[in-house]
Amino acid sequence: MLLLRRAPTVILVLYSCILLCESKTVNEVRHHGRKFPDGFLFGAATASYQIEGGWDADGKTENIWDHMTHNEPCSTDDCLNGDVADNSYNLYKRDVEMARELGLDFYRFSISWARILPTSFPDKINEAGVQYYNNLIDELLKYNIEPVVTIYHWDLPQKLQEMGGWTNSFITDWFADYSRVLFEQFGDRVKYSVYWITINEPREVCYQGYGTNTKAPRLNITGMAEYMCAKNLLVAHAKVYHIYDQEFRATQGGTIGITLSAQWYEPENENHAEAAETLLQFEWGEYAHPIFSKTGDFPPVMKEKVAAKSAAQGFPRSRLPEFTAEEIEMVRGSSDFFGLNHYTTYLVYSNESLEYDAPSYYDDIEAKLYHPNHWSGGASVWLKNIPWGFYKLLTKIREDYDNPPVYITENGFSTRGGLDDDDRIIYYRGYLNEMLNAIEEGSDIRMYTAWSLMDNFEWMRGYTERFGLYEVDYESPERTRTPRKSAFVYKEIVRTRALDFNYEPDTTVMTIDEGH
Template identity: 35%
Template sequence: MNQILSVVTIFLALASSGKCSNVYSRKDFPKGFAFGAAASAYQWEGAVDEDGRTPSVWDTFVHSRNQANGEIACDGYHKYKEDVQLMVQTGLNAYRFSISWSRLIPNGRGHVNPKGLQFYKNFIELLVSHGIQPHVTLYHYDHPQYLDNEYGGWLNRRIIEDFTAYADVCFREFGNHVKFWNTINEANIYTIGGYSDGLTPPGHCSSRSICSSGNSSTEPYIVGHNLLLAHASASRLYKQKYKDIQGGSVGFSVFALGFTPTSSANDLIAVQRAKAFLFGWMLGPLTYGDYPDEMKRTLGSRLPVFTEEESALVKDSSDFIGVIHYLAASVTSVTHVKSQSDPGFFTDMGVSLKSMKLCLFSLDQYAIVPWAMEAVLEYIKESYGNPPIYILENGTPMKQILKDTPRIEFLQAYIGAVLNSIRKGSNARGYFVWSFMDLYELLSGYDYSFGLYYVNFSDPHRKRIPKLSAHWYSAFLKDNTTFLGSQGIAQLQSNFSSPY
């Protein structure tokens, strides 16, 4: 998930845990529902300076902040064949991953790197040969550093043309096998983290104690606007040039919190404002062609304006919505005058997202509140025309332990919540666990992990070992109901023997 949630100070809701006690099976889901797992290029591939790949803003950011990095990560670049075999053994019918723009097109435009191209072709074809459906993300926070150096990256509208050309290469070279394209990964949180709070690449914000450059009051909205236009441009290209031949679809993903008011009537209003900013910022233009009125009133001239042509381009440009969901937030209305000395997205939103801990990763796992998943899917259904939805990330962080029973309880509850939402009319069509294996995580490095498979990062061979959760998910995917429900989990736990 990239741990972007440290960007927000959030409340891990202490409401009734809502753990699912009802046993369900895979057969209860609609025919064709995709069950998979996920990773991203920088977090999994490694090989950052091999075979023509150039630095991305992610490389630059982690080195500038002296953070742990993904230079080797899981070494997926060299171990992808082994990893596909693990996916087959697990029973995945879908796998979500991203393409490294700077591996495929090192300077961001122009020359295509043949070795990078061949790597992705080999990987995608291997997935397909084993009946695993590739879901490809084009942008996962990692545009080439070259473009930032040349013209400022996403702050400059020139990137719309370069991103569209990059997407064109991907559609042309991989589209015969790839039917699901997600253009931008959780665009709202990427923008807040990178251009409002400065905690993620490229590390822009107004605070000079944190960032060397940036303007938190304007840059997030400029970048968000350009992301929407770049997505829409790539989507139009696909529809005009490839869709009739390849038969795929193009979507856009957002990070989604389940909001609940803290106490007062004002907090109920604040929840609606929070939804307008976090959801409506991106889903409003994609559905209705414009930003929410709440954002327009609050931001005034700081919010870019769509031309008539741009509005028509963005509206209905997503065939599906990708949802990244992990947590709930308790919302309190902020009544004091907004501080000009503390600009940024959350100041503009005018709400406080309460938290028990300042740092997300002071907890070993997230609270299990599946009502939040149902609330997110219900809100999108009711507010944005019930589009097709793929839950592209859901999971919980823990220390790298093999007997990860709390992760199983989390996954069982949330998959059950997705099923409940479908029964209530949600158009959810797929669910992906974050993550298939332990990865490099942006803000926690290798201290906490989301993986179904343990990776020994101190081993040069990066050995993979299935955790208890991998066995549980595999049993679910193969429609073995033995380990479902609390009694089944207890049985699985008692049967599990660690290789150590």
């Protein structure tokens, strides 16, 4: 049988139809007007570097994204940076007003390490930075919108990067010290209904920033640096979890966990099921297994493959660092919930040929992933609209990790701009529908977060890709925010706690429901 990646389009279409029909057989699309469970929460998310601006305002110091975009301006697609971005440092009240317009239960945002600790360490706390986040939190609480606070969303202080960043094992203490400052400064306020997220998307931090060059700091040392980063990051996260659990939980009553990025990896056919499982264990099992499995530690297949490759390549030990027994126990169970950022699905086939440099991450995996050409997607080349993959992912999390509470902390779709964004609406409805299928089958999913509240600096893509429910006019000094059609649809979903595929909004005016 010819491999499907080389097959004619008609065969690929037929295979996709089989996959879709299989999905519908397992979890058929239910009737319109599907209700969400009682107590289910809806929100939207942003991240500090992507929206705040004020890159050097009021004592804030340089982070790795400031450093990269200032020293290599065209490292981003449009040669732009986050110096001003959405100017949320000054316009946070408008951001909260948008959350009110949508009727959100919560707003997820992140805190800038370099804005709080200008030296990177707790010897000096920047009061202006603390005041900014106090103002934002107070504004949210004023309107009964719960803050979901991400401690680290990719913007490491440049000083720490120059000392090795996430490949330096001392960062476990640096991150713990920083996190303790946040608990002390904001825990009383956030305790209204505390949700702390320690780290956003470890895989992107480590693989893209350290293994390759697609995120700052762009070290591009694959097969080594991403593994060092992964171990240190997991230990740092666990330290912070236990600090909160032992020192703050009793008085602040909060919830703390980590957010992982996890896409679905579908085998190209039954002959590639093992390759798809291996890829999955490397891509997000690397972080989920140490925390959520009963045994802890890195996934067995990952340990075995990296050790074997390392030995064959002449290394005296595995390139994948080992956890001590104490570290395994410290990391295992160190999250109150499974924070999940999910966007898309890939097809996977085994690939043991020497297509990759060795040592390297994908040479260790011996599998490749791709999107069929006919799959429809967004402005981002990696983002295809494949809702059934979301269902399969949520089901696997339930089955593999004893059905942990799942918080969907990001899910969204990119366009090139414009207020009529029907493709985004189709995406949201499809993914929410599959999430409801998983809930009906027993998955313990408790919240859903749209990415993003508004357009923002989309990392290496600059401002060329737009994920916002609200469009931001970057030509305007006021950074005017205007609701897209999807904002009206999302508002109705939040208002009715139901998913109605037939709803067509009146987009003439966005108002605030004062009853919220």
